[in-house]
Amino acid sequence: MALxxxxxxxxxxxxxxxxxxxxxxxTEGEFGVLAGHAPFMSTIADGALKIYKTENGAPEEITITxxxxxxxxxxxxxxxxxxEG
Amino acid sequence: MASLKELKxxxxxxxxxxxxxxxxxxxxxxxxxxxxxxxESARPYAARLAEVMGSLASKITVSENSPKLLAGxxxxxxxxxVVANSDKGLCGAFNSxxxxxxxxxxxELEAQGKTVLFYLVGRKGRAVIKREYxxxxxxxxxxxDVRDPGFNEAEKIADExxxxxxxxxxxxxxxxxxxxxxxxxxxxxxxxxxxVPAPTGGVAADSEAVTEYEPEEEEILAALLPRYLKTQIFxxxxxxxxxxxxxxxxxxxxxxxxxxxxxxxxxIQYNRSRQAAITTExxxxxxxxxxx
Numbered sequence: 001m002a003l004x005x006x007x008x009x010x011x012x013x014x015x016x017x018x019x020x021x022x023x024x025x026x027t028e029g030e031f032g033v034l035a036g037h038a039p040f041m042s043t044i045a046d047g048a049l050k051i052y053k054t055e056n057g058a059p060e061e062i063t064i065t066x067x068x069x070x071x072x073x074x075x076x077x078x079x080x081x082x083x084e085g
Numbered sequence: 086m087a088s089l090k091e092l093k094x095x096x097x098x099x100x101x102x103x104x105x106x107x108x109x110x111x112x113x114x115x116x117x118x119x120x121x122x123x124x125e126s127a128r129p130y131a132a133r134l135a136e137v138m139g140s141l142a143s144k145i146t147v148s149e150n151s152p153k154l155l156a157g158x159x160x161x162x163x164x165x166x167v168v169a170n171s172d173k174g175l176c177g178a179f180n181s182x183x184x185x186x187x188x189x190x191x192x193e194l195e196a197q198g199k200t201v202l203f204y205l206v207g208r209k210g211r212a213v214i215k216r217e218y219x220x221x222x223x224x225x226x227x228x229x230d231v232r233d234p235g236f237n238e239a240e241k242i243a244d245e246x247x248x249x250x251x252x253x254x255x256x257x258x259x260x261x262x263x264x265x266x267x268x269x270x271x272x273x274x275x276x277x278x279x280x281v282p283a284p285t286g287g288v289a290a291d292s293e294a295v296t297e298y299e300p301e302e303e304e305i306l307a308a309l310l311p312r313y314l315k316t317q318i319f320x321x322x323x324x325x326x327x328x329x330x331x332x333x334x335x336x337x338x339x340x341x342x343x344x345x346x347x348x349x350x351x352x353i354q355y356n357r358s359r360q361a362a363i364t365t366e367x368x369x370x371x372x373x374x375x376x377x
Binding site for chain 1: 297316
């Protein structure tokens with residue numbers, strides 16, 4: 001099962017892909033999102049988003065600031081004001 | 086009747102004007118495509134954020150403890166009109182239409198005994214509003230040093246607005262910009278931005294699954310409101326940029342066509358007077374020859 005992950009900034013849709021897991025730096029602690037996660041909404045502290053494309057692969061890191069994450073039926077959507085890398 | 090030399094000079098000057106308007110038209114057409122693409126790519130973010138705001142707003146009730154950005158200051162005495170204009174001219178009635186809409190609103194509010202302040206974005210339109218309301222301009226935001234107003238500018242504007250709002254400098258803010266309908270039609274639009282009008286739609290879409298919030302709904306909402314404001318302003322700036330190029334394209338197309346008509350008319354006049362001069366000369370020569 002793959003998790004549908006979208007990273008959106010005001011300027012453009014940065015990512016829209018299926019991945020294994022994403023670790024999000026929430027304001028109240030990091031959390032990992034796998035496919036089938038319960039509906040969830042959180043603000044994000046400025047930091048690195050870790051994207052695991054496969055189960056054992058090395059994570060890809062994207063630094064974001066001013067973010068907000070939403071997990072719904074459609075997968076994980078991260079809204080960020082600025083994205084680096 | 087103008088002399089031949091004068092006519093020639095005028096034809097040449099109209100021709101060079103036509104060259105300028107034609108070049109501007111082509112530049113605007115190219116930029117319009119870019120501006121439209123930028124507006125297009127900003128849409129997913131705005132849509133998502135509006136969705137989230139809608140579902141959050143439907144879950145909490147607006148009370149006195151709600152963030153001020155949502156609930157308002159409790160008064161509606163001081164209105165701030167944020168007027169977004171362009172920095173460059175040569176775009177027809179684009180800027181004056183926006184300013185006209187803002188002035189109408191200002192008159193209406195003043196008739197109701199409210200205080201009106203202005204916050205101007207962009208270089209054009211400053212002069213008109215300055216002449217009419219010299220003491221009511223709260224701030225002029227300069228965008229002339231950047232090529233295209235982007236999210237950074239929207240962020241700065243929103244931050245300044247929020248700071249002013251929290252200092253109690255105004256109670257309600259309206260944003261004036263031009264909505265892009267097509268290259269031919271741009272609509273001056275007035276939109277209330279502070280307090281944030283509760284987003285509608287997105288109601289109870291996720292009723293079956295209970296969404297967890299971290300931190301609490303109110304805190305998330307408080308964090309999202311300034312962001313929502315930024316997005317709104319950013320969207321307005323993008324619409325404005327597209328409208329400006331559209332208006333510029335249409336205006337320059339008209340100007341180029343008018344210049345073409347004028348050149349034709351002047352050329353006919355030039356040829357007529359040239360022929361008249363030749364005829365007169367011939368008549369003089371023949372008359373002279375006959376007299377001998």
